[in-house]
Amino acid sequence: MYNEENVIQRFFDTVRPILDDIGLPYEIVCVNDGSRDATLLALTGIARKDPRVRVVDLTRNFGKEAALTAGLDLARGAAVIPIDADLQEPPELLPEMVAHWQDGFDVVLARRAERSSDTMFKRGSARMFYRLLRMMSDVEIPENVGDFRLMDREVVNALHRLPERTRFMKGIFAWLGFRQTTIDFVRPARQEGSGKFGFRKLFQLAMEGIISFSTVPLRMWSYVGFMVAAAALLFMLYILIDTLLFGRDTPGFATLATVLLFFNGLIMINLGIIGEYLARIFTEVKARPIYLVREQIQFETANAEDHKP
Known part of the structure; x- marks a missing residue:
């Protein structure tokens, strides 16, 4: 999360009932990537009421790939699902992801069936990037698949063995392999706030992908x-x-x-x-660390009225 104070409450109000209905124990690891607004304060308030919420506060803004790495490093579950706080990755897919995992798949990918919520420029540039990367790389990186996916603990442990500091996570995920399946979804428009990836950051990410996975x-x-x-x-x-x-x-x-x-x-x-x-x-x-954690926040107990066991 980076400057997401306006969407945090809506995110938890949406995600927690869905996870409760799945019927498996879970934790929600929230990585605060150097937010400058009240994101950390809001997360601390939610964690105080729900011991299943763990807040990881990074020392500064390290960027999306580093924050994602921090969440994967610190998550303790038998399966791990990275998800952004803006609800453009539908939490309603979580039960279907878990069902495929229970059927024996190590990785469950969430693929955007269409991208009407994105601008025409972003759709066109993304299509061109994936085609170029497929031509230049030996690793098959699935098109229109982001970081939203379920990964078995074995996959996450394998990810920990990859030491590179400069990271293009979509390529790293694809390089790992394992038994995979895919589910499609339509990406909704962002509910609150604005996206944090402008043209410059998207261009840098594209360059990172090409250089990291192609000679x-x-x-x-x-x-x-x-x-x-x-x-x-x-x-x-x-x-x-x-x-x-x-x-x-x-x-x-x-x-x-x-x-x-x-x-x-x-x-x-x-x-x-x-x-x-x-x-x-x-x-x-x-060999500098990918990220630094300033503090981890988790409360062992919660008010009975705020949290159903």
Whole structure:
């Protein structure tokens, strides 16, 4: 949760009756990702009345992927379901997820059947991103599947063995494998507040996904280099033969400048891609923790009037 004070009460009023009806013991782990509003105060008030609610307060805003990692690290259940607080991931799917898990599936994916609640730009860019990632990556990342999924404890334990600091969780989830099934849903519009992912963050996440799960951007420059060298050799032969046979004036400055600028641009793009990979190597070598927890809040007892056993 990040600055979600306006939706917290509605989230709990929606989720807790559904979890109660499932009939299995549960806990709700709330990760406060450095909120600047009254999110932590509201969560503490709810946890005071319900011992099944555990609040994890991070020392600052580490970002969605780090906060998700914190929740998965600290959850103790036999199955774990990450879910955002904005209710765009319908809690009504939770009983069906649990039923599939009880039938023997290790992972139950929730896939958006359609994305009419998103803008046309977001739908188009997401479609293009998934197609590009499928072309470049060896890992099959399911389209229109977010972090909302059920994972068996064995899957979560396997996730703990992956040590990378720079994380693209959708790719990591897909890399794990295990026995999976999928259920479809229609994503509703956000009830309160506004989304926290603008174009810049979405672009960074897309870059993270491509670089984390593909080496094609690095390898492709070998092919580009061979093609450019072959084209340059053919052009050199053409100029040599044309000059020897027919004579030729020295090419103009504009032609030379255009060629130089074009190849310098290719070199800079190549260096930029190498720099992206080096930056991630630098991050991994430093081995800093993915997140830091300031405090965990959980009350052992609750008022009888506020919590049914």
